[in-house]
Amino acid sequence: MNNTISLRVADFLKNFPPFNVLRQEDLEALAGEVSIVYRDKESAIFQENEPPHERFYVVHKGAIILKNKGSNTIIDMCDEGDIFGLRPLIANESYKMDAFAYEETILYAIPLNVFRPLTQNYEAVGNFLIESFASNTRNPYAIKTSASSETNGVLKEGHTADSAVFDLQQVTYSKKLVSCTKTTSIKTIAERMTKKKVGAMLVLENKLPIGIITDKDIRNKIATGAFPITAKASAIMSSPVITYPKQMTIAQAQMAMMKSNISHLCLTTDGTANSAAEGILSKHDLMLTLGNNPAVLMKAIKRARKIKKIKQIRKGIMQLLQGYLDQNIPLTLTSRIISELNDACIKQVIVLSLETMDTPPPVKFAWLAMGSQGRSEQLLHTDQDNALIFEDVTEIALPETTAYFVSLAKAITKGLMEIGYEYCPAEMMASNPEWCLSLSQWKASVSHWIVNPGPDEVLLSSIFFDYNLAYGEKELVNQLTEHIFEETSKYPIFFLHLASGALQNPSPSGFFRSFLVEEDGAHKDFFDLKRRALMPLVDAARVLILSHKIKSINNTAERFERLAELEQNNQELFLACSYATKALLKFRTKQGLLHNDSGRFIALDKLSKEEKIKLKRTFKTIKELQELIKVRFKVTNL
Amino acid sequence: MQFFKKKKVHYPDFWYAYENSFKQKQATELKDVRFVVLDTETTGFDYGEDRMLSIGALALKDNTIAVGEAFEVFLDQYFYHAKNVQIHGILRDERKNRVTELEALQKFLAFVGNSVLVAHHAGFDITMLNCALRRHGMPKLLNKVLDTSTLYKRTLIQSPLLKKKEHYSLDELADKFNITKRDRHTALGDTYITAIAFLKILEKLKKKGKFSVKKLLK
Numbered sequence: 001m002n003n004t005i006s007l008r009v010a011d012f013l014k015n016f017p018p019f020n021v022l023r024q025e026d027l028e029a030l031a032g033e034v035s036i037v038y039r040d041k042e043s044a045i046f047q048e049n050e051p052p053h054e055r056f057y058v059v060h061k062g063a064i065i066l067k068n069k070g071s072n073t074i075i076d077m078c079d080e081g082d083i084f085g086l087r088p089l090i091a092n093e094s095y096k097m098d099a100f101a102y103e104e105t106i107l108y109a110i111p112l113n114v115f116r117p118l119t120q121n122y123e124a125v126g127n128f129l130i131e132s133f134a135s136n137t138r139n140p141y142a143i144k145t146s147a148s149s150e151t152n153g154v155l156k157e158g159h160t161a162d163s164a165v166f167d168l169q170q171v172t173y174s175k176k177l178v179s180c181t182k183t184t185s186i187k188t189i190a191e192r193m194t195k196k197k198v199g200a201m202l203v204l205e206n207k208l209p210i211g212i213i214t215d216k217d218i219r220n221k222i223a224t225g226a227f228p229i230t231a232k233a234s235a236i237m238s239s240p241v242i243t244y245p246k247q248m249t250i251a252q253a254q255m256a257m258m259k260s261n262i263s264h265l266c267l268t269t270d271g272t273a274n275s276a277a278e279g280i281l282s283k284h285d286l287m288l289t290l291g292n293n294p295a296v297l298m299k300a301i302k303r304a305r306k307i308k309k310i311k312q313i314r315k316g317i318m319q320l321l322q323g324y325l326d327q328n329i330p331l332t333l334t335s336r337i338i339s340e341l342n343d344a345c346i347k348q349v350i351v352l353s354l355e356t357m358d359t360p361p362p363v364k365f366a367w368l369a370m371g372s373q374g375r376s377e378q379l380l381h382t383d384q385d386n387a388l389i390f391e392d393v394t395e396i397a398l399p400e401t402t403a404y405f406v407s408l409a410k411a412i413t414k415g416l417m418e419i420g421y422e423y424c425p426a427e428m429m430a431s432n433p434e435w436c437l438s439l440s441q442w443k444a445s446v447s448h449w450i451v452n453p454g455p456d457e458v459l460l461s462s463i464f465f466d467y468n469l470a471y472g473e474k475e476l477v478n479q480l481t482e483h484i485f486e487e488t489s490k491y492p493i494f495f496l497h498l499a500s501g502a503l504q505n506p507s508p509s510g511f512f513r514s515f516l517v518e519e520d521g522a523h524k525d526f527f528d529l530k531r532r533a534l535m536p537l538v539d540a541a542r543v544l545i546l547s548h549k550i551k552s553i554n555n556t557a558e559r560f561e562r563l564a565e566l567e568q569n570n571q572e573l574f575l576a577c578s579y580a581t582k583a584l585l586k587f588r589t590k591q592g593l594l595h596n597d598s599g600r601f602i603a604l605d606k607l608s609k610e611e612k613i614k615l616k617r618t619f620k621t622i623k624e625l626q627e628l629i630k631v632r633f634k635v636t637n638l
Numbered sequence: 639m640q641f642f643k644k645k646k647v648h649y650p651d652f653w654y655a656y657e658n659s660f661k662q663k664q665a666t667e668l669k670d671v672r673f674v675v676l677d678t679e680t681t682g683f684d685y686g687e688d689r690m691l692s693i694g695a696l697a698l699k700d701n702t703i704a705v706g707e708a709f710e711v712f713l714d715q716y717f718y719h720a721k722n723v724q725i726h727g728i729l730r731d732e733r734k735n736r737v738t739e740l741e742a743l744q745k746f747l748a749f750v751g752n753s754v755l756v757a758h759h760a761g762f763d764i765t766m767l768n769c770a771l772r773r774h775g776m777p778k779l780l781n782k783v784l785d786t787s788t789l790y791k792r793t794l795i796q797s798p799l800l801k802k803k804e805h806y807s808l809d810e811l812a813d814k815f816n817i818t819k820r821d822r823h824t825a826l827g828d829t830y831i832t833a834i835a836f837l838k839i840l841e842k843l844k845k846k847g848k849f850s851v852k853k854l855l856k
Contacts, residue, residue, distance in 0.1 A: 003708045004826040005696070036703040038837040104841075106834070109702070417816060425795045456799060 006031040009108060012060060016081035018128035026118060035109040036060070039101040042596065046085060046095045055109035056086035062105030067098045077102065086112075087133055102596070173246070173267055173281040179204045182211075182234040186222055189213060189233060197303050199282060200264040203237045207276040209266050211237030216263075245271030246278045253286055294320065294337050301344045307352060310345050311419045317341050321379060322593055331582045332557065339376040343369075343470060349415040350471045356411055362401050363391040366472035367412070367430065374468035375538070375554045377585055380592040380599055384413060384421040385463060388430035389476045392438050406436050428463060439476055443483045450487045453497035461494075462501055462539060465546065468554050481551050488546060495547050499633035502539035503626055508532040508619045515604055515615075526601035529588050533615070536622050537581050540629050557581045570628065577625055580618035587615065650740075653776050656747040660780055664752065668840075668851050669700040673784075674709075674753040675836060677828040678763045681715065685769050689715040690739070693746055693767075694825030696833050697753065703833060709749045710826045711742045740774050743767075750781060754855060758808045758832045760785035782855050786811065786836050793842040811835045 010031035013019040019027060035055065039045060039062075046053065048069045057064075064078040075097055078084050088095050089112045119126045179202040180189055193201055193215075203211035213236060221227050221236040242260050244253075246267040256265055263283040269275035284299065297316055304310045317338065324334045350367055354360075371385035372378040388409050393401045409430035417423055430436045437445070446464070449457040465484070469477045488494050506528075509515060516532065517525050541559040548566055553559050560578035564571045592599025604612070629635065665671045676695040682688035695709035714736040737745070746767070757763045760783050768778045790806050812819050812831050815838045821827025843849050 003705075003710045004694070004821050004824055005703075005708050005830055006705045008821065008830075009705055032706045034705045036705060038701045038703075038834065040841045104838070414813070414816075423814065426797045426800045428799065460799065 003032075005036075006034070009034050009036075012081075013058065013108070016058070016083075018122075018125040021122055021124040022118065026121075030110065030114055030118070033111055033114045037107040037109050039105045039107065041101055041103050041105075043101055045099040045101070045107070047098050048096065049094050051094055052088040052092065053085070053109075054089075054113070055111050056083060056089050056115070057099075058083050058108045058110065060106045060108050063102040064099055064105060064107075065102045067100070069098050083132075086129075090129070173279040173285060174198075175279045177202060177204075177277060177279060179277070180213075180233055181205065182232060182237075184233045186218070186227070186229055186231050186233070186236065190218060198280075199284070200280060202241070202266060202277055202280060203233050203239075204277060209241040209243060209268065209273055209277040211239035212241050212264060212266060213237045214264060241266045241273055243268045243271060243273045243277075244281075250286065253281055257283060257286070294341060297341055298344055301341070301348050304348055305352070307349060307415045307418050310348055314345060314419055317345075318593070321589070325586070325590055325593065331586045335376060335379055335555075335585065338379050342373070342378060345419060346416065347471050349419060350412055353408060353411040353415055357404075357408055359404075361390075361408070362397070362404055363393055364473040364476065365390040365405060366474070366476040367470045368467040368477065369470040370428065370463055370467050373470075374466040375556055376468070377538075377556060379585070379589045380597075382421070382598050383424045384416050385424050385428050386413070386416075386430050386470070387428075387435040387464070387467065388437075389442055389480065390436075390438050391473070391476065392440050398438065401438070402433065402436065406431060406433055409436050439479060442480055446480070446484055447487050450484070450491050450494045453494050455501075458497050458501040461498065462542060465542060466538075466554050484546075485549050485551070489549075495543060496633050496635065498539075498543045498546070499629050500635045502536065502543050502629055503635060505536045505539065506532055508536075508622065509616065515612075517604065518601070523601040525603075527604050528600065529584065529591070529602050530598075530600040533618060533622065534581070534584050534588065536626060537577060537584070540625050541577070541581075543629065543633070557585075573621070573624055573628065576621045580621045583614060584618055587611070647775065649776050650744070650774075652744045652747055656751065657780065659751040662752060664754070664782070664855065666851055668854075671699070671851060671855075672751075672753040673698040673756050673836070674750045674781075675756040675829050675833040676709075676750075676763060677757060677825045677832060678766050679823070679825045680766055683762070685765055688766075689713070690742070690766055690770060691715060692825040693742060694827070694829040695746070695749060696826070696829050697749075698756075698833055698836070701837060703830075708826060709746070711745060712736050713739055713742050715739070739770055743770060743774060743776070753781065755779070755781045755783045756786060756832065756836050757783070758786045758811070758828070758835075759805070760787075784836075784854070786832055786839060789839045789843070790835070793839055793846070808832065808835075 006028065010024075010027045013031060014022070014027055019030075022030070037045075037057070045057065045064065059078050059080055059082050061080060064082075064084060065074055066076040066078065066084060067074050076084075084099060085095065119129055178192065178196050178198050180192070182203060182205060184203075189201055193199070200212055200214040202209050203213065211233070213233060217236050217238060222229060222231070227235050242256075242262060243266045244256055246269070248256075248267075253265060257263065265281040266273075266277055267279045267281060268277050284296070297313055297320065300313050300316075301310060304313065320341075321334065321338050324337075346367075346369070366389045368374065368387045368389065369385070370387060372382060373385065386409075388405055390401060390405050413423065413429050413431045423429065428435060446461075449461045449464075453461075467477070507516060508527075515527050517527050537560075538556045541556045541563070544563055545553060545559045548563070550559075550562060550566075553562055557578045560574045560581065564574035564578070567574065587602075588599040590599070591602055607615070674695050674697055676693065678690045678694075679692045680688050680690050690713055692712045693709070696703050697707050697709075712735065755764070764779060764783055771778065787806055790811060791802060794800060794802055808828060808831060809819065809822075811817070812822075812835070815835050817831050817834050819831065821830070840854075843854070
């Protein structure tokens with residue numbers, strides 16, 4: 001039966017093999033038999049040794065992880081359009097692996113008895129199955145179809161258990177050729193290379209590669225003055241071009257580059273320079289495929305033209321983070337690198353969102369990251385907290401300007417959600433008109449919080465005052481910061497309230513130094529690491545640093561280090577606090593990576609004795625710090 | 639009206655079949671409960687004057703929607719507001735296998751049985767259906783009804799900083815949960831958005847703790 005939903009299902013399936021070869025009526029008939037299955041993050045679709053279901057699955061939204069239970073290795077990760085769970089059905093044997101949702105996922109479940117006739121009626125569908133079973137990949141065309149994505153390898157690498165096999169995988173290369181002719185001027189070439197952000201350009205004649213120009217050529221031959229900038233491509237191109245067939249493995253490609261000492265390979269239809277150029281493989285592409293390093297990821301982020309691509313890169317960032325933690329690299333360095341990468345992702349989302357707007361921004365603006373992101377302590381995906389400041393405009397222009405920035409902010413927050421930052425449950429986001437204000441509006445609301453420090457105002461300040469410029473005009477932020485310092489020096493009582501707010505967090509341990517755990521809710525009997533251990537440190541650092549009027553240090557550990565310099569007599573305590581913050585953050589990150597969540601709640605029975613002792617040691621520091629706050633700001637007077 | 643109340647009324651046979659389905663007890667495990675998510679497109683918002691133009695419904699059980707089981711009817715109606723055509727895109731003379739209101743109700747009752755009904759701003763759709771039932775001399779729907787608009791409000795955190803709204807539109811839910819808004823303003827398209835939103839809301843409510851089917855259906 002056809003209806004709006006089955007048509008929508010058919011519309012989706014027709015983009016992916018083997019469904020792309022089906023005739024419309026067959027596809028629609030198949031779609032009518034589909035079931036739409038929703039699975040929350042971490043929930044299983046099937047498990048090893050389970051008898052096969054009647055249906056196999058296609059990922060519609062989200063991602064599925066296939067895992068080998070025994071060795072606990074990830075075999076594959078299925079994204080939108082990928083098929084899984086088909087082979088056991090056809091062979092009529094039990095599932096050989098676990099499948100569970102990596103994130104919230106919607107699946108299309110297709111009954112085998114409807115699909116089976118198609119494998120016989122369509123040769124291409126039958127071949128698809130044979131090939132996919134023979135090559136043991138879920139989609140034998142995956143390499144080809146994703147070839148244009150430079151970042152593809154980022155994901156693949158971590159999920160390929162055996163790196164020896166990995167070297168034999170086919171390379172993925174950029175199919176979108178950036179090329180010119182013999183007579184193109186060097187200036188044009190340099191402009192296009194800059195615009196397309198590539199390091200090499202092919203010189204084509206009748207589709208055949210006759211030469212290549214790389215960054216190096218421009219540096220060696222133009223910048224040195226050997227050739228004028230008005231010269232033609234033919235003057236400086238390297239010729240003939242070293243060409244290779246497009247089907248080559250990663251190992252072969254590496255060998256080829258080493259052998260000829262070149263950084264770009266030209267791939268042609270039959271591997272000779274006498275056939276059409278198909279693509280270019282750069283050392284950068286190879287490095288991307290081979291592994292994750294910050295520089296490569298950073299470049300990939302800046303090159304990303306779609307939000308979806310940034311999402312993939314973020315998976316690479318997570319692997320990098322895992323690697324750093326495994327290798328015990330100091331957390332200060334780790335968090336700095338990961339924060340940089342996260343910031344770059346956010347910037348790129350903003351850049352892409354700006355491009356979707358009909359007009360450029362009417363006035364200058366600044367995008368602020370708040371909360372943990374503002375403090376550069378956000379290693380894992382957490383909620384997004386952000387705000388937007390724009391330059392003051394006339395009263396008449398204000399409604400229109402606000403409307404522009406709110407709709408920009410909506411696009412940005414949506415993009416951020418797509419790459420993994422969940423919406424803030426309290427709506428503290430720039431898409432909320434209350435968090436998208438002009439500079440003087442912001443000054444007014446900040447003044448209001450400082451002059452009338454009720455519990456809500458203190459809470460708002462504690463979230464807002466850790467802001468950090470993520471994108472845009474620094475001057476706007478500086479002006480706001482100046483304003484905050486002016487106001488707080490006029491109303492010192494504000495510190496007292498902020499300090500008492502810092503003492504509001506529940507205590508981490510009970511009378512007998514036992515852990516205090518949550519009493520109800522989904523996290524019953526878990527230890528709330530964020531609220532009970534991290535927040536007291538974060539809150540205390542904020543009020544102390546504000547009272548010293550130190551600006552632009554947002555990171556809690558760094559704040560404590562600065563405080564240790566400023567107050568010699570409390571140096572020991574502050575250094576201990578800095579250490580405790582880092583230890584707790586690392587703890588949280590490890591827990592979070594282990595469970596693919598924010599790491600906020602910890603199952604105590606899963607901790608080793610050593611870990612528990614480490615945790616408890618930080619509690620002692622927290623208690624001492626809270627005593628100091630109490631005495632310094634005379635909180636007992638309140 | 640008085641006249642009808644005194645007399646022992648006789649309803650159409652399909653009504654009794656529907657009524658009988660309620661003799662079966664509602665499942666106690668969430669995965670066994672059959673939900674029917676529905677949406678109606680109408681000529682307007684006046685319960686007395688306006689009429690349903692189409693009904694869309696999807697059955698949902700154990701986190702799964704069977705696409706083939708989708709319910710979609712277009713009704714023949716004489717009452718029309720030109721201004722609403724631009725919202726739902728259903729023209730009066732458009733040929734699209736139309737059924738009479740009575741046929742639509744018959745099919746609908748057979749489809750839902752004793753399932754739990756789910757709709758966004760359910761009050762409106764259910765009242766529309768009940769008005770149609772009354773026009774044909776039948777009593778009101780007997781099903782348990784859930785409203786995704788109120789359920790959504792329950793998932794929101796309690797915070798003095800979050801000003802909850804009185805109503806959340808289907809568009810807002812679709813944005814919050816990142817559900818595509820294609821086919822918006824067709825009965826079945828809206829139903830699909832509501833269904834996915836409902837599944838996500840259930841997951842959120844479960845995580846909040848103290849969740850049980852009994853409480854949900856109370």
